[in-house]
Amino acid sequence: MAEIAAEAGVPFAARQRPPAKVVGPAAWARRNLFGSWWSTALTLVLGYLILRFAWGFFDWAVVHAIWTVPYDAQGHANSAPCRAQMGVGACWAVIADKYRFILFGFYPYDEQWRPLVCIALFLALYAISANRRFWRRELGLVWIVTLLLILLLMHGSETLGLTVVTDDRWGGLPLTLLLATFGLALAFPLAVAVALGRRSRTLPAVRLLCVVYVELIRGVPLISLLFMSSVMFPLFMPQGVNFDNLLRAQVAIILFAAAYLAEVVRGGLQALPKGQYEAADALGLSYGRKTRLIVLPQALRIVIPPLVNTFIGFFKDTSLVLIIGIYDLLQSGRAAVDDPVWQGFGNEVYVLLALIYFCFCFAMSKYSRGLERDFSRSRRR
Amino acid sequence: MSVTVAAEELPEVQSAVKADAAPAIVMEKVSKWFGTMQVLRDVSMTIAQGERVVICGPSGSGKSTTIRCINRLESHQEGRIVVDGTELTDDLRALDTIRREVGMVFQSFNLFPHLTILENCTLAPIWVRKMPKQQAETLAMEYLTRVKIPEQAKKYPGQLSGGQQQRVAIARALCMKPKIMLFDEPTSALDPEMIKEVLDTMIGLAQTGMTMVCVTHEMGFARQVADRVMFMDRGEIVESGTPVRMFEDPQTDRLKLFLSQILRGH
Ligand SMILES: Nc1ncnc2c1ncn2[C@@H]1O[C@H](COP(=O)(O)OP(=O)(O)OP(=O)(O)O)[C@@H](O)[C@H]1O
Ligand SMILES: [Mg+2]
Numbered sequence: 001m002a003e004i005a006a007e008a009g010v011p012f013a014a015r016q017r018p019p020a021k022v023v024g025p026a027a028w029a030r031r032n033l034f035g036s037w038w039s040t041a042l043t044l045v046l047g048y049l050i051l052r053f054a055w056g057f058f059d060w061a062v063v064h065a066i067w068t069v070p071y072d073a074q075g076h077a078n079s080a081p082c083r084a085q086m087g088v089g090a091c092w093a094v095i096a097d098k099y100r101f102i103l104f105g106f107y108p109y110d111e112q113w114r115p116l117v118c119i120a121l122f123l124a125l126y127a128i129s130a131n132r133r134f135w136r137r138e139l140g141l142v143w144i145v146t147l148l149l150i151l152l153l154m155h156g157s158e159t160l161g162l163t164v165v166t167d168d169r170w171g172g173l174p175l176t177l178l179l180a181t182f183g184l185a186l187a188f189p190l191a192v193a194v195a196l197g198r199r200s201r202t203l204p205a206v207r208l209l210c211v212v213y214v215e216l217i218r219g220v221p222l223i224s225l226l227f228m229s230s231v232m233f234p235l236f237m238p239q240g241v242n243f244d245n246l247l248r249a250q251v252a253i254i255l256f257a258a259a260y261l262a263e264v265v266r267g268g269l270q271a272l273p274k275g276q277y278e279a280a281d282a283l284g285l286s287y288g289r290k291t292r293l294i295v296l297p298q299a300l301r302i303v304i305p306p307l308v309n310t311f312i313g314f315f316k317d318t319s320l321v322l323i324i325g326i327y328d329l330l331q332s333g334r335a336a337v338d339d340p341v342w343q344g345f346g347n348e349v350y351v352l353l354a355l356i357y358f359c360f361c362f363a364m365s366k367y368s369r370g371l372e373r374d375f376s377r378s379r380r381r
Numbered sequence: 382m383s384v385t386v387a388a389e390e391l392p393e394v395q396s397a398v399k400a401d402a403a404p405a406i407v408m409e410k411v412s413k414w415f416g417t418m419q420v421l422r423d424v425s426m427t428i429a430q431g432e433r434v435v436i437c438g439p440s441g442s443g444k445s446t447t448i449r450c451i452n453r454l455e456s457h458q459e460g461r462i463v464v465d466g467t468e469l470t471d472d473l474r475a476l477d478t479i480r481r482e483v484g485m486v487f488q489s490f491n492l493f494p495h496l497t498i499l500e501n502c503t504l505a506p507i508w509v510r511k512m513p514k515q516q517a518e519t520l521a522m523e524y525l526t527r528v529k530i531p532e533q534a535k536k537y538p539g540q541l542s543g544g545q546q547q548r549v550a551i552a553r554a555l556c557m558k559p560k561i562m563l564f565d566e567p568t569s570a571l572d573p574e575m576i577k578e579v580l581d582t583m584i585g586l587a588q589t590g591m592t593m594v595c596v597t598h599e600m601g602f603a604r605q606v607a608d609r610v611m612f613m614d615r616g617e618i619v620e621s622g623t624p625v626r627m628f629e630d631p632q633t634d635r636l637k638l639f640l641s642q643i644l645r646g647h
Contacts (some may be wrong), residue, residue: 281493283505283557284480293504297495331617 060350064089068096079341086344088198094345095352098336102349105171105327105335111156111163116175118150129368132374143185150178167246173325173356179318179328183253184311190254191261196291198262199269210262217259223320225252230324249321257314264306268299301375308368312361329353394606397431397590400509403466405430405561405592406451411460413446420446421457423614426529430560433593435603435624436612439639447613448563451594452483465560480510484554488566490546492538492553498533502553510557517556524552528582544575548582555586562586564595598643600628612636 033043066085070078082091093103103119104112125146128134134142154170156162170178197203197210218227229248237243257379272295280290322331333349336342406428413421420443428434436444449455450462453469462469465482467521469475492501502521506512512520522568525531528548530541538546546630554562564583568576580602587593587606603610604624611621614635620627631637 192620273489273491275487275489275491275492279487279493281454282452282480282483282485282487283553284477284509286477286509289508293508294493298493301495349497 024148036142060088066091066093069093077110077341079345080368082345090348090351091345092348093341094337094348098339098342098349101172101336102329102333102352103172105175105332106169107171107174108163108165108169110308111165114153114162114165115170115172116154117176119155119177121146121150121153122174122181125181126363147182147185150174154178170246172332173329175327176318176329178313179250179253179321180315182250183257183318184314187254187257187261187314190258192296194258194262195265195269198266214259214262218263222252222256222317223323225256225323226320228252245324246326249324251322251324253314257310260310260314261307264303264310265299265305268301268303269295271302272299304368304372304375308364312364315360315364316357329356394584394587396608397433397587399430402430404428404463405432406594407461407463408447408450409461411447411457411462413450413457413459417606420616421450423460424613424616424618425460426611426618426621428536428592428594430592431590432608433587433591433606434595434609434611435607436594436611436613437598437600437603437639438619439642440486441614443616444613445565448485448594448596451563452480452485454485463614471498481557482560482626482640483563484557484559484561485563486547486550486554486565486567488552488569490538490543492546492550493501494538496527496537497534498530498536498538498541498549501549502556505553505557512554521552521556524555527555527585528552528636529578542575543571547571547575547579551579551582551586561592561594564593564597566596566598568597568599600624600643604628612639614639 014102032039034040064085066089069081069091072078077093077097079091079093082093085091100109101111104115107115125143128142129139144168152160153162154165154174155167156164158164194210194213197206198214200207200210226249230245233243233248242330276294276298277290280294319328319330321328322334327335330353333353334346337344337346337349404427406426408424408426409420411424412419424443424447426434436447438444446455450457451464452468455472457469461557464479466480467475467478469479492498493504496504499518499521502525503514503517506520508518510517522531522534525534526549530545530548530552533541533545533549538549543550547570551567567583568579571579576599583593583595583602584606593606595602595607607624609621610627611625612619612627612633612635620631620633620636627636628640631640
């Protein structure tokens with residue numbers, strides 16, 4: 001108390017603030033961008049290139065862009081005005097005309113409210129799960145119910161009066177979210193189990209199995225795994241036994257993601273100090289309790305950054321299913337410009353797709369950074 | 382410095398040895414190897430209920446390994462260890478029984494950093510002893526009060542000083558109501574000004590008649606509290622006896638050398 005009173009004579013802010021020359025944007029720029037003649041030159045060249053590109057894009061995407069095109073009596077778009085501007089200005093009319101196909105693929109037009117509701121359900125699920133207040137056991141139940149509801153909505157059911165839409169007609173954003181969400185939701189527990197199995201000292205057979213699994217799966221590209229699941233797998237099965245193509249792709253994605261995630265989780269298990277295991281043992285906690293209460297909560301926190309990195313990678317990798325004829329978001333976008341009217345207007349569609357993928361990935365990355373910050377704050381304050 | 386503390390200056394801690402009851406810990410010719418290196422050679426000892434034993438010896442002599450064998454954080458390869466009437470074998474049921482009865486305090490505290498102080502203390506009572514949460518919390522607060530930090534209950538380990546963390550670690554072990562407490566150099570990782578608060582806590586515990594096995598180089602503590610001091614070197618118990626006898630009249634050259642070294646070191 002006495003110290004504070006003694007110092008009270010000098011205004012705190014006045015003593016603490018460094019001179020303006022060392023902080024602020026101008027000082028930052030001087031230090032980092034114009035520190036030497038070499039960095040000045042680099043700044044100028046790069047700055048010029050960036051401005052050039054940004055202006056070029058703006059010119060194409062906004063200044064010379066065409067937003068609407070005329071429609072004929074049958075409701076078909078007339079892309080002639082766009083063709084005249086091709087290469088000069090963007091034709092956003094392609095998106096206005098085709099957005100439902102891009103978002104929902106070949107899903108029956110009149111039933112497209114169902115995948116739309118599914119997208120909303122997915123987003124709600126993410127939002128709820130992101131809130132740490134809801135991190136309770138019930139959340140698992142919410143996930144199961146929501147995912148089943150989504151499947152039901154997508155597939156439909158005669159008894160509920162919803163036309164059945166088989167999954168070969170599913171497509172677009174809901175399909176991408178479906179593959180990614182089911183993929184990661186199922187791959188993650190599998191990954192944790194494999195990571196734990198790989199470190200098991202008492203069960204050498206389990207350990208060997210886990211090692212073989214991880215090494216085998218990591219040794220092949222996802223594309224070849226998808227291809228095998230779609231083309232080769234049926235060859236080995238008896239005639240008449242037919243698994244659904246989407247399901248097989250989903251299983252391939254789960255197995256693939258789990259192998260990678262398992263290695264990430266194992267890294268966290270290894271980073272945990274030995275003393276934590278010993279303290280848990282010394283208290284008499286069983287293997288299961290030790291793992292659930294002490295080991296995993298800490299190990300998973302350690303690996304949030306690489307974990308999210310892998311999540312983001314897999315979110316985008318789901319687009320590889322296009323090689324086995326599944327119309328995910330990317331493939332629906334490509335197919336949209338197969339329409340003779342819109343052939344050649346891929347750029348506009350890809351810009352939209354990039355934007356959608358970016359939103360999801362950026363949200364994941366931003367969220368994980370927040371999570372890291374929260375956890376490190378609660379540990380040392 | 383602590384070595385020079387004379388026994389008379391310290392409050393007397395009554396001996397609580399129950400010589401007639403069944404022994405708390407029996408080790409018979411215990412040997413252990415790490416790979417090809419033998420770290421324990423025919424270690425035998427009998428520790429009575431309520432007895433307080435201090436183990437000392439040079440670095441690498443096998444002190445930690447010995448007490449870690451008592452709650453089977455390490456397994457021994459030869460000989461027999463019986464703790465509280467239960468022999469330590471590969472049998473998991475025996476292991477569970479023992480670990481409930483034996484508490485351990487580590488040099489590096491090993492608190493769980495993701496749990497609050499209170500949660501650290503209630504974890505084992507709730508999950509191992511199946512105690513209702515409310516009751517476990519009351520119990521934990523009782524022990525946190527005993528180690529003089531009830532006001533820190535809602536904080537995380539990272540927010541506490543080393544001495545406070547070690548006292549929490551002691552409270553955490555006590556919450557399991559163990560019959561035996563093991564200490565592996567509980568003060569070696571602490572700054573000098575915090576050593577006393579932890580030693581005071583341990584002395585308080587000794588006054589309750591707890592069976593204690595402490596690896597420590599705090600000779601003042603040994604003089605005040607220990608019924609018996611064991612000196613280990615190169616995996617064997619070289620000499621043992623009352624603290625006064627051991628420190629004032631060492632019989633073996635190895636103990637003499639060791640004592641002169643730690644006196645010089647301080
Ligand atoms: N997990 C292990 N693997 C291999 N060797 C080990 C292991 N733990 C201990 N040792 C070795 O066993 C011997 C005894 O170690 P221990 O930790 O019991 O000694 P200590 O008396 O406690 O020493 P300190 O005073 O340094 O703690 C040492 O030589 C050590 O290197
Ligand atoms: Mg040691």
